[in-house]
Amino acid sequence: MVSLATIKKILKRLRIQRFAHWLVRVYATLRPHQICKRDGIWYQLDLSELIDYSIFIGGWEKTTIDFLSRTVTSGNCVLEIGANIGAHTLQIAQLVGPTGCIYAFEPTDFAANKLAANIKLNPELAPRIRVRRELVTNSERETPSTTIRSSWKRSESNQQRPPESIQPKAISIDELVEVEGIAKVDLIKIDVDGYDFKVLQGAVNTIKSMNPVIFIELCEYCLNAQGNSIRDIFELLFSAGYEAQLEDGSNITDAQQVLKLVGSDSSVNGIFLKRNPL
Numbered sequence: 001m002v003s004l005a006t007i008k009k010i011l012k013r014l015r016i017q018r019f020a021h022w023l024v025r026v027y028a029t030l031r032p033h034q035i036c037k038r039d040g041i042w043y044q045l046d047l048s049e050l051i052d053y054s055i056f057i058g059g060w061e062k063t064t065i066d067f068l069s070r071t072v073t074s075g076n077c078v079l080e081i082g083a084n085i086g087a088h089t090l091q092i093a094q095l096v097g098p099t100g101c102i103y104a105f106e107p108t109d110f111a112a113n114k115l116a117a118n119i120k121l122n123p124e125l126a127p128r129i130r131v132r133r134e135l136v137t138n139s140e141r142e143t144p145s146t147t148i149r150s151s152w153k154r155s156e157s158n159q160q161r162p163p164e165s166i167q168p169k170a171i172s173i174d175e176l177v178e179v180e181g182i183a184k185v186d187l188i189k190i191d192v193d194g195y196d197f198k199v200l201q202g203a204v205n206t207i208k209s210m211n212p213v214i215f216i217e218l219c220e221y222c223l224n225a226q227g228n229s230i231r232d233i234f235e236l237l238f239s240a241g242y243e244a245q246l247e248d249g250s251n252i253t254d255a256q257q258v259l260k261l262v263g264s265d266s267s268v269n270g271i272f273l274k275r276n277p278l
Helices: 004-030 050-057 062-071 089-096 109-120 173-180 196-201 204-210 220-225 230-239 255-262
Strands: 033-038 041-046 077-081 101-105 129-132 187-190 213-218 242-246 268-274
Touching (some): 004 050, 041 050, 041 089, 041 109, 062 089, 062 213, 062 268, 077 089, 089 101, 089 109, 109 129, 173 204, 213 230, 220 230, 230 242, 230 255, 255 268
Parallel strands (some): 077 187, 187 213
Antiparallel strands (some): 033 041, 213 268
16 A cells, blocks of 8 residues: 555655646747757757657657667668658667668658758768658559648647648659669658558558568548548558557557547557568
8 A cells, every 4th residue: 555655755746747847838938949959869949839849848759769769770771751840850860870861751841941950950860861852652643632730839829830732742652762772671650640551552562572660650530531541551561461569569450459549539650560470
């Protein structure tokens, strides 16, 4: 049984933490524009932005950071589809080392400009990063929607930046691999708000020949908006000999398990690994 003294200590610590979070939020409001170093990486941040603020206080999507830290190794080639401002791009570049590389795709002007600024702050990592402005899709280059959001403010207000309407060049991963002469792909990281299945459709040859680890957002309502489903992702990857798990390492047996988990208003990240032969 937990003692009363222990409970009091926990409550006291929680009150301190709440005060600390409040203090940081006040500071972020008063001084939103920051250049700071986190885990050896420099960032130019606007603390009114959700992703920037998360980087400032310790990292954007920490479970994803943990996955990258245990998965990406020196010399790897990583394709990041949906790089945004580089919250994970620069960490991947750090992990792949001087002999590795990352292709970072970001089609929106807002995020791509911020990504470029963050890369410029880290000249030792810059040679490992190849920024691409194309919208990654399937081999038919389907782009049913080119209105893309790349900014989320911390507070719900009238100051939310509207989605961008863009007319980018479209490309598939298979086309990229052929044009660039990429010999291996170790990880494909996909987070593109509904285009995720179309990205996979355009990477079938790469998946079959190179067996990369695939990290992908599973969001049913976003996929539905593009005419697809989580079921499509599972069907494609399971037929290619992959198995699935969540970021916490728990196994996923089928798409229905994920659909029950995310419902109609949330998402999870799925990790797909080539199934070991029996």
